Amino acid sequence: MLRYVFAPVHPAFAHSLGVPLTLTELAGSGQDLTAANPRGVAITFDDGPHPVGTPAMLEVLARHGARATFFVIGEQVVKRPQLLQRIQAEGHAIALHGYHHRLHLRRSAVELADDFTRGLAAIEDAVGSSARLHRPPFGIYSRASLQIARDRGLQPLLWSTWGKDWRKFTTSERIAGRAVGGIQAADVILLHDADFYSAKRSHERTAQALELMLARLESAGLGTFLCG
Template sequence: MKPTRALALTAGALAVGYGAPALTSLAPVRPLLAPRLSGPGDPGHVALTFDDGPDPASTPLFIEELAKTGTKATFFLLGRMLQKAPWLGRELVDAGHEVAVHGWHHRPLLIRRPRATIEDVTRATDLIGSVTGQEPRYYRPPYGVLNASALYAARRNGLRPVLWTHWGQDWTAKATPESVLRTVTKGSLAGATLLLHDSDCTSAPLAWKSTLGALPRVLERCAEQGLTVGPLREHGLR
């Protein structure tokens, strides 16, 4: 084999290996490739999680709504958002919620260099811990797409990657409280990890209003099924 061809094959193999974890972003194949990555937990429990905050325009309203039922959740924070509103990170923790890492920037990891990915996760982890006083335990990559560098960065920072079993598709301009409820509660909720958004910083403008509107009914639906709702730390992750 010619050296140039060998180098090309090696480079190709490395590229495939680097991006292979991204296959877990495909919901149909995730249970086969990484059954624990979606966050299945205690069959009597539902993990409620929110991405993309904290946002002064919307996150306080979610805190207020959750307080009505005493429900706690896990908020996957973006470093750049927390840097703008550090008091909101502290408010989340003071209200009994769990904070986790969504990275610093909400950028697709497959187009980022390894060092940039590692720095992104590490920088966000450090800020969340220092600002809130709570050391984060979980990591969710932007768009739910992992790569080898993200897995390394998570392990290096003592984080467990967790995606979701159910989502509300609440980031689109077409989303309504009814569509969010219908989508996020589709299928059995026993042991589910729900993905919703408390900010529109990466979504259609004001998309969070549909999420907030659906939230009380989502909690009611879980209660109707005899399920307890809480953060990932109480989920009994498998």
């Protein structure tokens, strides 16, 4: 029986449950985004807001006039709601990654429902509007959590390319190369603007990689746009 969805390893699992990995698939699930910019990709950041990492990403994005979607963690949002307000004020989208950053598979439906409730409330309290997109910690839904996300009106979105920027031993060049080396229109790029759940200070390499990636996207004629 299909117990979970781990898109990067088993994209067919995600597809069989209708969980999008790319902007084209996301548009097919009701949100018509790629029509507005068929040469666009989406940059997404998980795990923030972080007092150092998030502002670092915002500064690089602003220099390049790029847009991104931030999948935030409620327990971090309640500590620094003003950072969420800044993300929104600078024209980026806010989406839900969870209240706690815990794997869904071994959590009860009651615990999961509470996590969604608290995560959504943290975002609403900080910026006065609701998240529309959701991505689970580690990219792994349980059957229960996927159902809860949909019951709450959240659109699941995973990703189609990543920099593996959470690793302890990597470089900004490797992160950028992995994330955009084979980039195509409609790809969804996964990065992290925080080191709460990954190698310490990993966001410093991610910020440097973001600079390289945006330059490469610009030379490839690929714009960045929101998906939330």
